[in-house]
Amino acid sequence: MRIRFAASMVGASLLVAAPGMAAAPPFDTPAPVAFLKDLSSDAILFSKDADRRMPPASMAKMMTVYVAFDLIKKGELKLDQMVTVRPETWRQWHGPAAGSTMFLSPGEQVSVANLLFGIVTLSGNDACVVLAEHISGTEPAFAALMNRRAAELGMKNSHFGNSNGWPDAGVTYVTARDLATLAQATIEKFPDLYKTFYSRRQFTWGKTLGSGEAITQANRDPLLGRVAGADGLKTGHTEEAGYGFTGSAEQGGRRLVMVLAGLTSFNQRIEQSVAFMNWGFRAWTAKPLFAKGKQVQTAEVQLGDKREVGLVAPRNLTVTVPAGMGSDMKMSVVYNGPIKAPIKAGQHIADLVVKTADSPPQTLPLVAATDVEEAGFFDRLMAGIRWLFGLA
Numbered sequence: 001m002r003i004r005f006a007a008s009m010v011g012a013s014l015l016v017a018a019p020g021m022a023a024a025p026p027f028d029t030p031a032p033v034a035f036l037k038d039l040s041s042d043a044i045l046f047s048k049d050a051d052r053r054m055p056p057a058s059m060a061k062m063m064t065v066y067v068a069f070d071l072i073k074k075g076e077l078k079l080d081q082m083v084t085v086r087p088e089t090w091r092q093w094h095g096p097a098a099g100s101t102m103f104l105s106p107g108e109q110v111s112v113a114n115l116l117f118g119i120v121t122l123s124g125n126d127a128c129v130v131l132a133e134h135i136s137g138t139e140p141a142f143a144a145l146m147n148r149r150a151a152e153l154g155m156k157n158s159h160f161g162n163s164n165g166w167p168d169a170g171v172t173y174v175t176a177r178d179l180a181t182l183a184q185a186t187i188e189k190f191p192d193l194y195k196t197f198y199s200r201r202q203f204t205w206g207k208t209l210g211s212g213e214a215i216t217q218a219n220r221d222p223l224l225g226r227v228a229g230a231d232g233l234k235t236g237h238t239e240e241a242g243y244g245f246t247g248s249a250e251q252g253g254r255r256l257v258m259v260l261a262g263l264t265s266f267n268q269r270i271e272q273s274v275a276f277m278n279w280g281f282r283a284w285t286a287k288p289l290f291a292k293g294k295q296v297q298t299a300e301v302q303l304g305d306k307r308e309v310g311l312v313a314p315r316n317l318t319v320t321v322p323a324g325m326g327s328d329m330k331m332s333v334v335y336n337g338p339i340k341a342p343i344k345a346g347q348h349i350a351d352l353v354v355k356t357a358d359s360p361p362q363t364l365p366l367v368a369a370t371d372v373e374e375a376g377f378f379d380r381l382m383a384g385i386r387w388l389f390g391l392a
Helices: 057-074 087-092 112-120 125-136 139-152 176-189 191-198 266-282 377-388
Strands: 003-009 033-038 043-048 082-084 109-111 202-207 214-218 230-238 242-251 254-263 284-290 295-302 308-312 317-322 329-335 348-356 362-368
Touching (some): 043 317, 057 112, 057 230, 082 125, 087 125, 109 112, 112 125, 191 230, 254 266, 266 284, 308 348, 317 348
Parallel strands (some): 003 329
Antiparallel strands (some): 033 254, 202 214, 284 317, 329 348, 348 362
């Protein structure tokens, strides 16, 4: 692999650029909205109307689960905590008119863990509302919490009016890009909870009327069992939204997140989801650049107890390029410098910009290798003298 390397100090305006759209191998989908991102490099592999506001249907339940995961991680919600199904909630969310259901019963005691399985695996509208009321007292109060978490994640074009994505005259809306952001945050912030709850093939809860047989329902995730490494996330369907899916899979250290929306049938969602994810893995390849902790370059420091600081990879850094593309690339380190002390180890202070012949730039983070404290009085005085005489 031939690499041409340069380092430069640039203004802050250049540091906010997002990872570039790579020159994509051919792909087409009848879905009016589509988005595919490689989390290993942050490269966007495909984008079709990804910022269109649209009803999420049951894909909104990803935010309900995210809120619950966040509370569990903080110790404010326990998986074995028991929740009582309010009769009023049961009356609203049972029967054919209530859509997907976990088949909860009025007055039933159910654990938080089982409610999460009911939401993720069974897409239970009833389970969402029961959990929302347990966490926040009322569903509107829980929706406000959903919106606070969405804002924290930078989901600028999303708003939630309820916990389950039920049509609400346009109050609830998302974009494909925001759904991918939510999926990525769920996977990266809560890896153990994600693994536990999102890849279950089926779940049994409730009993049939009359015979009292246990009710087992299958996960509707179209990738499970069809694409290697598939392990989540959530389907959605209403008459208004059509058939949609936000999904993820990991193969060979590469994790992709995909979103499709507005498809016309259950089977089309399966077909298009499988084709989209397979294209992402087969038509693209990841090229490793630097292992986690590897020093890439140094940056000049202003008024610090050191005159420079190492720039290291915060994780294994890779770029995603079309399969079969030549390996010639140019890398530049850019930062707003000299960087003023103090600096903390692990602080994001620079970016690695990678350019190839066939792809627009991809931007990857670099962090400080060590702490750099502010210089003492004498060192600051000497730095001023060196600057005055052009010796800095």
